[in-house]
Amino acid sequence: MRLEQEFQVAVPADRVWAFLLDVPTMAACIPGASNVTQTGDNSYDAVVKTKIGPVTANFGCKIVVLDLNEATHSGAVEVSGRDGRIGGGVKARMDMTMTEAAGETSVRIVTDVDVLGKIGQYGHGMIAKRADAMFDDFVACARARLT
Secondary structure, eight states: EEEEEEEEEEOOOOHHHHHHOOOOHHHHHHHTTEEEEEEETTEEEEEEEETTTEEEEEEEEEEEEEEEEEEEEEEEEEEEEEEETEEEEEEEEEEEEEEEEEEEEEEEEEEEEEEEEEGGGGHHHHHHHHHHHHHHHHHHHHHHHHO
């Protein structure tokens, strides 16, 4: 499944870039994220608890930051997670690009995601709806922290 999301914030791109690359701080804006710990130069472990349909999942996630280009404010993140209780999992790659104009930064995130197991049975519509709601909550938090 492919998700394309975008938001704008009225601060320079360098500031948004620094916020998004500070994974523990940025993760505080992800609904249900907790226990973020750095495990390597560009890798992290985290737990993400979310409800999709009637199922609540606690994903133990591995996050790897890839392909960073500070000059163009672009990069990618790979996330993989499993919930041992329900036997579901998620694998995603998020590609991010930023552009700045007139002191406002636009952040575009394109995500290719595979949802496996019981949660994957709920269909793309329900999963996309939950992803959009989580993204909206993330954006509101990020804007509050950045402005």
